[in-house]
Amino acid sequence: MDRDSCAGLAATLGGAPELVHLQIAGCALGASDTSELFSSMRTCTALEHLDLSSNGLGVFSARNLTHVLSACRELQTLKLAANALYGVALMVLARCGAGYRVGRGCGMPGLCAHATL
Numbered sequence: 001m002d003r004d005s006c007a008g009l010a011a012t013l014g015g016a017p018e019l020v021h022l023q024i025a026g027c028a029l030g031a032s033d034t035s036e037l038f039s040s041m042r043t044c045t046a047l048e049h050l051d052l053s054s055n056g057l058g059v060f061s062a063r064n065l066t067h068v069l070s071a072c073r074e075l076q077t078l079k080l081a082a083n084a085l086y087g088v089a090l091m092v093l094a095r096c097g098a099g100y101r102v103g104r105g106c107g108m109p110g111l112c113a114h115a116t117l
């Protein structure tokens with residue numbers, strides 16, 4: 001996703017508090033993209049399903065994602081397959097206290113994390 005497209009999506013998400021399902025899989029989000037995008041997603045408080053698979057998300061993105069997870073109290077499914085979420089990045093997500101279990105789905109290729117709220 002290029003910078004302008006990401007900025008446009010961030011602006012749209014900022015005005016969509018009733019959004020329930022969001023799939024941003026395979027968009028090659030960069031760390032700077034996730035900062036702006038995830039900041040705007042905090043207003044999507046009704047979000048139930050979020051797919052961020054195949055974006056190359058790492059530690060920096062995981063830190064930004066924690067703000068989304070704490071704001072989106074209705075989140076039931078979080079897909080993080082095929083990202084670079086290993087070790088420290090997973091610990092960052094676990095520390096957000098959002099009640100996620102990491103099982104057959106921890107950000108490793110082909111897997112996803114699911115909320116157990």
